[in-house]
Amino acid sequence: MISFWEKDSFIQYDLIIAGSGIVGLSTAIEFKEKNPSKSVLILEKGIFPTGASTKNAGFACFGSLTEIIDDLQHYSEDIVLSTVEKRYKGLEKLKNRLTNFPFDYHQYGGYELISNEQLHYLDQLQEVNKLLEPIFKAPVFLNVSDKIAAFKFSNAHVQQLLFNQFEGQIHTGKMMKGLLSKARQLDIEIITGVEVIDFYDEENRVIVQAHHELQKVDFYSEQLCICINGFTNRLLPQLNVNPGRGQVLITSPIQNLPFKGTFHYDRGYYYFRNVGDRVLFGGGRHLDYEGETTTSLQTTPYIQQQLESLLKEVILPKNDFTIDMRWSGIMGFGDQKAPIVKLLSDRIGIGVRMGGMGVAIGSEVGTQLAGIM
Ligand SMILES: Cc1cc2nc3c(=O)[nH]c(=O)nc-3n(C[C@H](O)[C@H](O)[C@H](O)COP(=O)(O)OP(=O)(O)OC[C@H]3O[C@@H](n4cnc5c(N)ncnc54)[C@H](O)[C@@H]3O)c2cc1C
Structure with a gap:
């Protein structure tokens, strides 16, 4: 039961957003900047954002050569090009939005490790560079295989190395x-530890039912945005968004770590980067798609062991290392790569299905979603 004071001051807003990941926060910020007099509340289920945005690898990337070539087999050139452009623009937007909040953006460049079985992708390197030229005005992918020895990767697994000067890395937490x-500077209210469990679209308002371990409260709002990505099917099972868990590990600091940058391996099924002198390594979802279609924030011995042995055999064959931490995060996938950004009704909007590159596209989706509300 709520009090008169609570009813008067705490439960009525112009816009409520479910989810405080990169999409929910970007939507709130964009909306409030355009509508400073409107009240905005974000309801977040975790103690802090607890899906993918605080768990990811911090690649500021927009697609590796092999990924773009694979995409061209399933989608038209226009769709592939516009997806790359939206990711690239999203990164620029994120940098602009956080001008006064340093988040360790470093443009060390991104690399792709090419194995024997993937050598055929190199035949299309020039073609893809030409396709991307209108966006980047310069060749994106360069062959830098002469660096394999300096990076000390296993020669048995890594035949060629590609470099992309436009890729960067960030400190995800910052x-x-x-x-x-x-x-918070913009007076956006954020309540954590509260799960949106249902919502009702009435003629002149939305009722947002929220659950906290101590109580259940109905909030009222002019509009609602649902930005809960990998958890979408709990609220909207009819949408085509499935959870996909991503597992990672990070090593302790490694003396004389021979490389710096972001790295894609095995057509993006694995990825690694330096975090200072450490190596963060993740991926392997394809080893158990069924088991990894879950919202459970666990790690599994099977995938973690695979990550560890690839790290030892391929990436750091000449360095000793210990694993400092392991964790997982939940992404949102569907039968198409593009995010879902649309109105479900006059008052309810949705921005979900960010896939594996939400750092890049999440800011852009926030702008789009705020724009249609
Ligand atoms: C291990 C891993 C590595 C990744 N690496 C990269 C990378 O290097 N580069 C990149 O671009 N992308 C990467 N991604 C993907 C990227 O992190 C996501 O695409 C992006 O963070 C999605 O943002 P979001 O705001 O849509 O979702 P989320 O960050 O998942 O935010 C959704 C929020 O909603 C909350 N929530 C859920 N249900 C409810 C509810 N009912 N009520 C209230 N709140 C709710 C959740 O707790 C969560 O905080 C990675 C993801 C993972 C898991």
Whole structure:
């Protein structure tokens, strides 16, 4: 039961957003900047954002050569090009949005490790560079295989190495703290530990039912945005968005770590980067698609062991290392790569299905979603 004071001051808003990941925060910030007099509340189920935005690898990327070539087999050139462009623009937007909140953006460049079985992808390198030229105005993918020895990768597994000067890396935690600080600066209210469990679209308002371990509260709002990505099917099972767990590990600091940058391996099924002197390594979802279609934030011995042995055999064959931490996060996937950004009714909008590159596209989706509300 709520009090008169609570009813008067705490439960009525112009816009409520479910989910405080990169999409929910970007939507809130964009909306409030355009509508400073409107009240905005974000309801977040976790103690802090707890889906993918605080768990990811921090690649500021827009697609590796093999991924783009694979995409061209399933989608038209226009769709592939516009997806790359939206990711690239999203990164620019994120940098602009966080101008006053440093989040360790470093453009060390991105690399792709090419094995024997993938050598045929190199035949299309020039073609893909030409396709991307209108966006980047310069060749994106360059062959830098002469660096394999200096990076000390296993020669048996890595035949060629490609370099992309436009790719960067971020400190994921600082990026999310920056977005949270910016939201608070704009007087956006954020309540954590509260799960949106249902919503009702009435003629002149939306009722948002929220659950906290101590109580259930109905909030009222002019409009509602649902930005819960990998958890979408709990609220909207009719939409085509499935959870996909991603597992990672990070090593302790490694003396004389021979490389710096972001790295894609085995057509993007695996990825790694330096975090200072450490190596963060993730992927392997394809080893158990069924088991990884889950919202459970666990790690599994099978995938973690595979990550560890690839790290030892392929990436750091000449360095000793220990694993410092392991964790997982939940992404949202569907039968198409593009995010779902649309109105479900006059008052309810949705921005979900970010796939594996939400850092890149999440800011752009926030702008789009705020724009249609
Ligand atoms: C291990 C891993 C590595 C990744 N690496 C990269 C990378 O290097 N580069 C890149 O671009 N992308 C990467 N991604 C993907 C990227 O992190 C996501 O696409 C992006 O963070 C999605 O943002 P979001 O705001 O849509 O979702 P989320 O960050 O998942 O935010 C959704 C929020 O909604 C909350 N929520 C859920 N249900 C409810 C509810 N009912 N009520 C209230 N709140 C709710 C959740 O707790 C969560 O905080 C990675 C993802 C993972 C898991």
